[in-house]
Amino acid sequence: MSKLDESEIIKIFQKKLGNKNFVSEDVEIFKLNKSNIIAKTDTLVESTDIPPKMKLSDAARKSVVACVSDFAAKGIKPEYGIISVNFPSSISRSKIEDAAAGFRKACKEFGISILGGDTNAGREVVFNVCLFGSSKRIVPRGGSKNNDLIFATGPFGYTAAGLGILLDKKKGSRDFVKKSIQSVLNPKPRVNFGLKNKKYFTATMDSSDGLSTTLNEMAKQSKKKFVITSSPHKKDLETHAKSQKLNLDGLVFHGGEEYEFVFTVNPKHKQAILKNAKLLKTPIIEIGHVTTGKGVVLQRNNKEIVLKDSGWKHFR
Template sequence: MKNPDEVEIISIFQSRFGQKSSFVPEDLEILAMANRNFAVKSDMLVQSTDVPTGMKLHQVARKSMVSCVSDFACKGVKPRYATISLAIPQGFTRKMINDLADGFAQASREFDVKIVGGDVNKGKEIVIDVSMFGIGTGKITTKGRGKKRVMFIITSGPFGYSSSGLKIILGNIKAEPKFVKKCKKSVFLPTPRLEFGLRAARYFSSSMDSSDGLSTTLNDMSRLSKKRFVIDAVPTGKDVETFAEKKRMSLTDLVFCGGEEYEIVATVPAKKIQAVRRLAKRLDVPLFEIGRVTSGKNVSLRDGERETPLKRCGWVHLRS
C-alpha cells in the first residue's frame, strides 16, 4: 500500500475533526465570528520543495507571503494581518537574517499587510509558515454551485512561464535571454492579482487561486460546482508556444500542469463579463477568457470539433 499524499493526508485529518469540519485544502477559510466574516489562510514554504536554485533569501520571504495573499485576492478579501513562524538552520548569518527580514518587510508594504507576530525555531532547512487574516466586508466569492445560466471561465493572466522557468533553472535549458528573464521573474517574483481580485470578485460566481496548477484548479472548481468545464482557449503567450515547439515539450503540460502561477481562475455570468473586461483593461490585467461552464461533469479541452479530457496534473506534495 502506497503512502498517502497531501490530499489524502488532509482528508484523514478532516475525518478526525468531526462532521462539521468542511475546510477545503489550499483555500481561504471564512469564519463567522461576532457577526463578522473573518478570513484566515495558512501556507507553508519549505526550502527543499519550494525554493529553486538561484532564488535569493528576500525573494523566498516575499514568496511565502504571496502564497497567502493570492488566496485572499481570488475571494475578494483584503488581507490585513499576518503572523510568521520560521525554522532557521544552524549557521545562518546576520546578513542572511537581514535578507529574510527585508523580504518580509517588502511584502508587508507591497500588499499592505501588517506583520503582528510569530515564532522562530531551529531546523535542518528553511521553513516559513505564514498565517494571514482579514475581514470580509461584502460578498465573499465561494466555489459553490452556480445557477443554470451562461458562464464564462476566465484567468487573470497567462500560464506556462513559471513551469518554463523551472525547466530552464532545474534542467539548465537554454532559451532566448528575454524569455529566460521573463520566466525567472515569474518564478522568483510572482505577483498575485490582489487589486483586481478585490474589485472584480463581486462579478464572480466562483473563483480559486491557481498556484497548484491550472488543471488542478479547473478540476476542483468543476467538481465543487457539479458542472462541466469546457476549455477552448489556452491561456498563454506566443513566446511560451515557441519555447515548447523548439524544445519539443508539450504546450498543454507547460500551461496546465505547472503550478506556481498565482493567478485568479473564476467563472463569470455572461451579463457581468463586460464589467470584468473593462476592469481588467483599466488595471492593465491580461484577462484570458478560456472557456464555458456547461451541464455535466469534469473538464475537457476542445480543439475544433475534438475534445479530450483534461485530467489533474498539477503539483501535489508527497505524491509518489
C-alpha cells in the same frame, strides 16, 4: 502498504478533527463576535519550494504572496499576519536580514501589518505565514452556473518554463529566459482586480497548484462541466516549448506556481469585467464556458479531450 498522497493525509486529519462535512476552499472563514474573519496559512520549505538563484528575500516575499493570492481570488484584502520562521543553526546574519527584508517588502507591497510569530531552529529554512482579513462573504469555488464564462488572470506557462530553466538547466532565448525566471522569483497576485470585480464572480479559485487542478476542483464543487476553448498562453511560450521539445499543455495546465486565479461570471457582466481589467492593467483571458455535466474538457478541432487533474500534489 500504499503511499499516502496529500488528499488522503488531509482526509485523515479531517476525520480525526471531526470535520466530516469539510469543503476545500482557498481561505477559511469564521465568525468572531459579529465579524466574519478570513484566514489563510501557507508553508514554504527550502528543499521543495526554493529553487536555485532564489534569494531568501524573494522566498520570504513569495511565502506571503502564496497567502495573498488566495485572498485575491476571493476579492478580499489581507490586513494582518503572523509569521513563523525556521532556520538552520549555521545560517548567517546576512541571510536572516535578507529574509526579514523580503517579509518587509511584501507587507509594505500589500498593506499587511505583522502581529508577531515564532522562531525555531531546524535542518532547513521553513517559512510559515498566516494572514487575516474580514469580509461579509467569500466567493466559493463551487458557485458556477450553466452558461457562465470562464476567465483566468494570466498568462500561464512561464513559471513552469522558468522552473525548468532553473532546475533542469533548460535553455531558451535571452528575453524568454529572463521573463520566465522573473515569473518564478517575483509573482504578482491580482489583489486589486479581485477586490474590484468580486461582485461579478460566481466562483473563483487560486491557480498556484496548477490550472488543471483549479479547473477540475471548481467543476467538481460546482457539479458542472467546464469546456475549455482557449489556452491562456502567449506565442513565445509555444516557440520555447517547440524549441526545447516540451509539452505545451504540460507547461500551461499542469505547471503551477502562477499565483493567478480562475473565475466564472454570467455573460451579462463580461463587458464590465473587461473594462475593469483594462483600467487596472490586469491581463485576463476568456478560456471557456460552463455547461451541464461533469469534469473538464479541452475543445479542439471539434473534439473534446478530457483534462485530468495533473497539477502539483505533495507526496505524489
